[in-house]
Amino acid sequence: MNRPEKGSMRKHWGLDDKTIFLNHGSYGATPTIVMDEQKRWQHLMEKDPVKFYEEIAPDALLQSRKTIAKLVNCHHDDLALIENATSGVNTVLRSLEFEKGDEIIVPNHSYQACRNTIDFVAKKWGAVVITCDIPFPIESNQIIIDRVMKCVSKNTKLAMIDTVTSPTGIRMPFEKLIQLLESRGVNVLLDAAHGIGMIPLNLDAMGASYTTSNCHKWLCAPKGTAFLHVRKDLQEQIHPLVISHGMTFPLGDTTRFRHEFDWTGTRDISAWCVLPFLIKEISLLVGMNWDEIMQHNKTLAIKGRNIICNELNIVPPCPDEMISSIATIKISPKQIENHNLHEPDPLHLELLKNYKIQVPVWSWPNPDGRYIRISSQLYNHEDEYKYLASILKKCL
């Protein structure tokens, strides 16, 4: 079979020409112009590091926060630039104090690293982790809402809710969940690792207590670019994982939250500095605004998923409206037997080695099954999913 056509915008990414790259979801991928812009910031930093950190960086970071705030509708002072969603989740959970018996809700589809943080923190305080079982395949958002709300008790203090789940690629009804949970006095930690650049976010309207989102995934920012938003009334309790000068810096006309998060020690901040550039320039490069980019990727993911489901004779595991730019298909009702889950699935290796297709395949214990997850980004083409579908038919 001929190799598939690639998306016309692929030339803007430095991805390996020989690979069919269907896994934007894991680590993102950055266009060449953004990498060049990051290098320009690094050169500026090394031209005079003192001038850079003391005169240039504060304004550059303010502009970056303003750019992000505009995109997700919040005040830029309520945002902290951080390295990744894992550290965002850790920052919140490790700042909070719990009492013995307090309950923390987490759905079974949540990202394992973040679940580990919840387990770690719960053990330290004697809090109880309530796993909310959500099925997959799934027919409607209402099932998720009912299951999560059923877990709420008088002891519930916090719920960690995903925007889009990692193993199963479900776009959660997070807006509704935030509204219902917060109105019951449950603080929501929104894990929007798949968030900015993938789905519209309106932080002020949603009103979640805490939101963390990766810019290095769907905004295509350089690795190590993410944000944490903390609602104003909760900022006093939340401290960065690294305590630094900000703790004692004279307050002036700003907040302790700002001081603490603006400086956590010397580090390369060039990835954060490129945000205003990338928001404008990626959009110009591809001739679409960000709403159109998100819609483009979503439409392609749904198309790609349905192509594969048709070819394999699988009923799509959820309605189209529960899909954004990643989509998971259950290829087997049970986890693969006798397989170490920390090692790559043999099918993943076969697809990569024999067909040069980069796509994740994994087993997940709950909901039990073996899954393949596709991603759709501007550089992808419908043909790539047709090709994957035909290869899967042969391999499975």
Ligand SMILES: Cc1ncc(COP(=O)(O)O)c(C=O)c1O
């Ligand atoms: C839902 C979810 N949360 C958190 C993360 C962690 O992201 P990072 O490794 O950038 O911290 C991921 C990564 O894929 C994810 O899918």
